[in-house]
Every structure is written in structure tokens, then in C-alpha cells.
Amino acid sequence: MSALTQSQSQSIIDGSATQGWPAGARPVSPAVPKEKRAPGNIAIWILIYAELTEFALFFIVFLVARSHNQELFAVAPERLNTLAGALNTLVLISSSYFVARAVSSINSGQQKRAVKWLWATLGAGASYCLIKGWEYYWNHSHGIDSKTDIFFSLYYYLTFNHLLHVLVGMCTILFVTIRAQMNIYNQENSEGLECAASYWHMIDLVWIIIFPLLYVLR
Amino acid sequence: MLSGLLGRYSPDRQLTFVWVLLLALTLVSTLVAEQNVSSAIMVIFICFSFAIKGALVTERLMGLWRTAGAVRWLMLSYFMVLPLLIGLAILFPGLVERLTTL
Secondary structure: OOOOOHHHHHHHHOOHHHOOOOOOOOOOOOOOOHHHOOOOOHHHHHHHHHHHHHHHHHHHHHHHHHHHOHHHHHHHHHHOOHHHHHHHHHHHHHHHHHHHHHHHHHHOOOHHHHHHHHHHHHHHHHHHHHHHHHHHHHHHHOOOOOOOOHHHHHHHHHHHHHHHHHHHHHHHHHHHHHHHHOOOOOOOOOHHHHHHHHHHHHHHHHHHHHHHHHHHOO | OHHHHHOOOOHHHHHHHHHHHHHHHHHHHHHHHHOOOOHHHHHHHHHHHHHHHHHHHHHHHOOHHHOOOHHHHHHHHHHHHHHHHHHHHHHOHHHHHHHOOO
16 A cells, blocks of 8 residues: 555645545545534444443343332332432532533643543542442441342442443543643643543433432332 | 523533532432322423433533534433333333233
8 A cells, every 4th residue: 555645645634635535435524613523533422322322221121120020119219328329429410510621621721720620520430439339338238239139139230330330431531630631632632531521421421310210210 | 592591601600500400400309209299290200300411411511512413413312212211111110011021
């Protein structure tokens, strides 16, 4: 494969290479303004849709199990620690706000402020893990575990799976925090940070469904 | 409607407003669920509440409200279809049971 000449490379970068393509084969113009683009890149959105599909299937399994065990699912949520669930909802919503402020700060050229918001996001993530640990300990001290009944099997499956996603999200946020501290992100280059932020929002979105489904709706 | 309401504020203030709104929605829906409200009304209220919360996070915190295309609509449709599905499955469990019995 021959190497591109300098003029060919330049025409790809400035978008002029898209002229003269056959109908239907023309690449997407890179001239879309940044504020009109979806944050991150296509790879992160494919991952987000895959994760949301996975959780949607879990929710469907939960609803089917619920329809076959209506009496059990009507009383079992009363044994859950609703306070822990509500606190975790507030913490995750706040963490989504913090990471959104980090992206906003980078896009307005305030790198140091962005790093502070990212550390706040990590703090919220750690708080979520601590509250979840307390909740599992509380369950254990009240004689609840994953083998108690089908409701609690699904509860542990859903919440532990979500907890693992929070841990992965925290590693990702830590990675972009370190890079932000090294001033790698700026107004022109924020794609990595946007990808991490979008993944973190997805984790919050999933919890927004898990909380009412498990703790509230009886 | 929210765009018109928030349009006059800075982007950071808009984010803060949405954050407070999300916290308030969470607290109200949790408190309502703890009351002895008619279960059908409660289910509709809770499902509507988390559909709104999902749309707010998607649109405002993720920042998709400015974008057009499949990425935005797929995300928004997720938070229309799932609350509807969950609400119907909880209000009509007998139907789900019949449909899923081999």
C-alpha cells in the first residue's frame, strides 16, 4: 500500500477529500461543529449501547420472575435498606453532575477546575462503594444473602454487577484525572475525557432504573 | 420547554439547576413510595419520574440535547420504552405470567 502524499493527507484533514466521492460512499464530513457532535467517539457509544442492552435484559428477567412470584416480590423489597438505596441514588446523580462540570470546565479552558471536579467524581464513586458495602453488611446482619430467595438472588446479581461497573468506571475516571493533571486535555482535545464521562453517566442511568425497580416498586 | 427556561443562564448554572431538579425528583419519588398511595397511581408516578430523570441525565448532563441523530434518539427512546415496559409489567403481572409460561 503506497503512502499518502502530503497534499492527500492535508485534504483528508481539512475535509476537501470528501468531495468527488460516489453517492452513498462519501465519508461523514469532519466539519461538524464540536458543540453539535455527540460527546466522545463512536466506540464508546457502541459500548454504552451494549451495556444498556445487557442491563435491559436483566430487567426483563427480573420482571418475568416477578410475574411468576407476585406475593414474594410484593413483600421482599420491604426487607431492603431503602435508605442505602436512596443515598446511593443521590450520590450517583451528584457524581454525574461533577463529571459534567469537569467536561464543561475543560471545554471552557479551565484545566485545574476540571481536575477538581474529576476528584469529586471519584469521591462520589468511593462513597457509593462504601454505602453499598454497608448495605451488604446490613443485609448480612439481617439474615439476607443471595440464596435467601429468588428476589434476593436477582437483587444481588443486579446490584453486584452494577457495583463492578462502578469500579470499572472509577478506574477510567482515575485514568483521565491523571491525564487531566498532566494537562493533556484542552478545548481542542477532550475526546478521552468525554468518553470516560459518558461511560460514567451510563452507570448513573442504569442505577436510576435499578433503584425504583428493586427498592421502590412493590 | 427546559431549553427556554434555562437558556438565559450560563452552562454551569444550567447543570446545577438540572442537578438540583434530579435530587428533588429522587427525594419526592422515594417519599411518595413510602406513603400508602394507591398502587397503580404510585407505579405510574414512579415510572414517569425515572423516565424524566433518565431524559434529564441524557440530555443535559451527557450534553446530548445539542446533538442530532441516532446517538441522541437511541438514548432517549431507551428511557421511554423501559419505563413503559416496567410500568405495564408491574400493573399487569398476570399477562406477563401467561406470556412467559411454557
